[in-house]
Amino acid sequence: MRLLEERIQKDGIVREGNVLKVDSFLNHQMDIKLFREIGKEFKRLFANEEITKILTIEASGIGIACIVAEFFDVPVVFAKKSKSKNIAGAVYTSKVESFTHNKVYDVIVSKKFLTKEDKVLLIDDFLANGNALKGLIEIVKSAGAELIGAGIVIEKGFQKGGADLRAQGVHLESLAIVDSMDDVTGKINFREQ
Amino acid sequence: MRLLEERIQKDGIVREGNVLKVDSFLNHQMDIKLFREIGKEFKRLFANEEITKILTIEASGIGIACIVAEFFDVPVVFAKKSKSKNIAGAVYTSKVESFTHNKVYDVIVSKKFLTKEDKVLLIDDFLANGNALKGLIEIVKSAGAELIGAGIVIEKGFQKGGADLRAQGVHLESLAIVDSMDDVTGKINFREQ
Known part of the structure; x- marks a missing residue:
């Protein structure tokens, strides 16, 4: 997605590591106008799919998922990162290792909001090692729901998550795939797609 | 907001405590169609105000804030609840006590995204004791930005947050104010407004 790549090159900041x-x-x-363009593009990429629900993970996936959901006319469920007092009853869980926060956390979705009738599109802001997405896929499987695919805004193509998931047959659409970046020049190389 | 009150009465569950x-x-x-009605209503309630930015707090405020932002045509900033590796540099912080999660956490906004030129509308899903909102107001003040008001989806009118903030002169608009509720019958009484 050209508009997104240009924005990443213009406003993204490359740091060491x-x-x-x-x-x-x-x-x-969050630039909501950009989110609308992102929503439009995911709708184009998953145009032929029947989708009943969008599943994302807190916190940074939520805003994107909500705007994307307007284009699919479906509700959004966001997986929560720890068990709070307010999630009583039966939940699906999986464990996710976060490199950003350097810890393992539980990801939780109430069983009420994901059933075997659901056809699920996953939405998230970033894909690197793919741990968050794999956690969400585990939850979709636990629910007996159908995984339609995953829409990612930025994939770090030099990390293994995208390749792993494509090898598993997941219909994965990343709007921008960063193949390499240079923290000295700030230059970002995107994969042609 | 009648539609919202009816929905709360229909689908809300009252629990002890x-x-x-x-x-x-x-x-x-998250029912995105309902969120659009919520956005429309906040736009009506703050129609005469100049707003440059919506500020909310992760996680459950984010989705509502993003849909509301479409009606005001402004970006959203969400305050983060703990310092992650990815927020480097100068941040505004305040401490917030959460009754839901029974702990005190730091709320953080990068100084880059809130300046003294900003006219800020706060958006959140719930107002009870008002701790989250007071934390956000402290951050707006630290930035030297102008607080235009706060839009809340559900206010627990029997807790002190709303009264405190109105007494401080905050332009607070709550779309539904619960004055009392009964965990045996499930009946919810809304304040007339």
């Missing part, structure tokens, strides 16, 4: 900061428009401050 | 669960449409599963 393959960190790409896009917090000025994607995951701290 | 004044807990109101609305996770089937507001803060776990």
Whole structure:
């Protein structure tokens, strides 16, 4: 998605250790107009699919998922990262290792909101090692729901998550795939797609 | 907001200890069509105000804030609940006590995304004791930004947050104010407004 790649090159900040900061428009401050273009593009990419629910994970996936959901006319469920007092009753869980936060956490979805009738599109802001997405896929399987695919805004193509998931046959659409980046020049190379 | 009150009465679950669960449409599963009606209503209530930014807090405020932002045509910033590796540099912080999670956490907003030129509308799903909102207001003040007001989906009118904030002169708009609820009958009484 050209508009997104241009925005990442313009406003993204490359830091040592393959960190790409896009917090000025994607995951701290959120550019809702850009999110609408992202929603339109996911709708185009998954146009022929029947989808009943969008599943994402807190926190930075939520905003994108909600705007994307307007284009599919479905509700959004967000997986929660720890068990709070307010999630009583039966839940699906999986464990996810976060490199950003350097810890393992539980991901939880109430059984009420994901059933075997659901056809699920996963949405998230980033895909790197794919741990969050694999956790969500585990939850979709636990529910007996159908996984339609996953829509990712930025994939770090030099990490293994995308390749793993494609090898498993997941219909994965990443709007921008970063193949390499240079924290000295700030230059970002995107995969042609 | 009649539509919202009806939905809360229909799908909300009242639990002992004044807990109101609305996770089937507001803060776990999210009904995006309802969110659009909420956005429309906030736009009506703050129609005469100049707003440059919506500020909310992770996680359950984010989805609502993003849909509301479409009606105001402004970006959203969400305050983060703990310092992650990916927020480098200068941040505004305040401490917030959560009754739901029974702990005190730091709330953080990058200084880059809130400046003294900003005119800020706060958006959140719930207002009870008002701790989250007071934390956000402290951050707006630290930034030297102007607080235009706060839009809340559900206010627990029998807790002190709303009264405190109105007494401080905050332009607070709550779309539904619960004055009392009964965990035996499930009956919810809304304040006339």
